[in-house]
Amino acid sequence: MPLPLNPKSKIRLEKFATEGNPPYNFSQNPKLKRVVIGVGGGIAAYKVCELVSTLFKTGVEIRVILTRSAQEFIKPLTLATLSRHPAYTDDDFWQPTHSRPLHIELGEWADVLVIAPLTANTLAKLAYGMADNLLTNTVLASTCPVLLAPAMNTDMWEQIAVQRNWQQLLTDSRYHGVDTASGLLACDRVGAGRMAEPPEILVYIQSLLHTQGKRDLAGKKVLISAGGTREYLDPVRFIGNPATGKMGLALAQAALHRGASVTLVHGPANWDVPLGVQAIPVVSAEQMQQVMQEYLANADVIVMSAAVADVKPRDYSTEKLPKRSLPQVLPLEPVPDIVAQLAQLKQPHQLLIGFAAQTGDIIKPALEKLQSKKLDAIVANPIDQPETGFGSDLNQAIFLDKQGRQVEIAPCSKLQMAHQLFDFVKSF
Structure with a gap:
C-alpha cells in the first residue's frame, strides 16, 4: 500500500494545486499497479471521486488528468487529494518539464488508462486518432489497455455518428468499453447514456490489471x-x-x-x-x-x-x-x-x-x-x-x-x- 503523505509532501501538493508547479514523479514502487484516469467534461465527473478513492485504498497508484471542460464540474485539488498526487491539466501539458514530455511519461507509466466520463467529443477524437490536449496525447503515447466509460444525453448517445465512433473504437483491441446504463439523466431525460457506476468500473479495472487487456475468451x-x-x-x-x-x-x-x-x-x-x-x-x-x-x-x-x-x-x-x-x-x-x-x-x-x-x-x-x-x-x-x-x-x-x-x-x-x-x- 502507498504510504500516507508526510507533511512535506502535503505542503508540496497544496503548493502545486494553488500555483501550478508540477512535481513530475514517476519513481514510485514499480511493483504497484498503475492507473491513469482521464476525466471528461460531464456531470458524471463527480462519480470519479469515488473511483479514485476506492482505487487508492486497494493499493493502486493513480494519476489523474482533467480536460478543460472537466474542470467546470470538478476541481483538480479534489482529485489530487483523493489520489495523493497532483492532478494534471492542459496547463501542465504546455509547461516545460525537467526531463521528458508529460504525456510520454504518463503514457509509458500506466498499466491501465481509464476515461470516465467519456464525452462525445473525446470519443470522436480517439476514433480518428486525433490528439489536441494532454488526455488524448497520453492515450496515443501509451500502449496499455484503455477502459472507456461513456456518459451523455440519450439523444447524443444514440446519434448515428456517435454510435459509429463507439463501435469503430471498440474494434481496436486496446479499447474496452463499459456499457452505458439507462435511468434518470441530469437533463431529466430517462433513457440510455448514464455512466456506469464506480463499483462496476472498478471491477473492470481490476480485470484489466490481471489480464493486461487480453480477450482470451473472445468468441466463447x-x-x-x-x-x-x-x-x-x-x-x-x-x-x-x-x-x-x-x-x-x-x-x-x-x-x-x-x-x-x-x-x-x-x-x-x-x-x-x-x-x-x-x-x-x-x-x-x-x-x-x-x-x-x-x-x-x-x-x-x-x-x-x-x-x-x-x-x-x-x-x-x-x-x-x-x-x-x-x-x-x-x-x-x-x-x-x-x-x-x-x-x-x-x-x-x-x-x-x-x-x-x-x-x-x-x-x-x-x-x-x-x-x-x-x-x-x-x-x-x-x-x-x-x-x-x-x-x-x-x-x-x-x-x-x-x-x-x-x-x-x-x-x-x-x-x-x-x-x-x-x-x-x-x-x-
Whole structure:
C-alpha cells in the first residue's frame, strides 16, 4: 500500500494545486499497479471521486488528468487529494518539464488508462486518432489497455455518428468499453447514456490489471450458475443455504471482461447484474435445472458455482401453514443433481467445471465428485476458514482437473479467483 503523505509532501501538493508547479514523479514502487484516469467534461465527473478513492485504498497508484471542460464540474485539488498526487491539466501539458514530455511519461507509466466520463467529443477524437490536449496525447503515447466509460444525453448517445465512433473504437483491441446504463439523466431525460457506476468500473479495472487487456475468451459462450436455491415448504418457509452468489457474479464479470458472451443463471441475490451479462433469475433447483439444460447446447464453458439444495420438502402448501400445523418430522425428497445431468449431456468440445464447498479435508471429496460426475475440473472450496466461503468478499480454493493437476489458490478476492480459474482451464 502507498504510504500516507508526510507533511512535506502535503505542503508540496497544496503548493502545486494553488500555483501550478508540477512535481513530475514517476519513481514510485514499480511493483504497484498503475492507473491513469482521464476525466471528461460531464456531470458524471463527480462519480470519479469515488473511483479514485476506492482505487487508492486497494493499493493502486493513480494519476489523474482533467480536460478543460472537466474542470467546470470538478476541481483538480479534489482529485489530487483523493489520489495523493497532483492532478494534471492542459496547463501542465504546455509547461516545460525537467526531463521528458508529460504525456510520454504518463503514457509509458500506466498499466491501465481509464476515461470516465467519456464525452462525445473525446470519443470522436480517439476514433480518428486525433490528439489536441494532454488526455488524448497520453492515450496515443501509451500502449496499455484503455477502459472507456461513456456518459451523455440519450439523444447524443444514440446519434448515428456517435454510435459509429463507439463501435469503430471498440474494434481496436486496446479499447474496452463499459456499457452505458439507462435511468434518470441530469437533463431529466430517462433513457440510455448514464455512466456506469464506480463499483462496476472498478471491477473492470481490476480485470484489466490481471489480464493486461487480453480477450482470451473472445468468441466463447460461458454459462454460469450462481447463488443458492430455495426449496419451499409453504410461501414463507424454505430449505436453503447461506450462498450469496458473489462467486458466480465474479465469474461472470471475469468472463465478460475477457471477451466472452455470458449467461448467468442465479438464485435469489442482493447484487446488480453486470451490464452486458444475460441474467436469468431462478428460485428452486428444478428451475435452475431447466434453464441450465436449455442453455447448455450453445455454451463452450459451463461453470456450476451455485450452491444447489440437496433435498426439498415432499409436500408444498400454497398457503402459509400455522405453526401448530408444521410437521414434527418433515418428509423430504431429493432434488435434481444438476451438474451430473449436465455432464451426461455435454459434448466433447465443452468444458464443465464444478464447485465443492467442504469443511475439513477438501481434496478427497472434491476428487470423488470430479470423477463420479465426470467433470473436467472442480474447485475445492473450504467454507470453514475465516473470511472465505459463503457471503465473504474473499475466497480460497484448490483447483483440480481430470488430468491430475492440483493448484492451490491462496486467499484473494473472488474476482481474482475467478480470473485464476479461467487461467487454469484455458489450456484445456
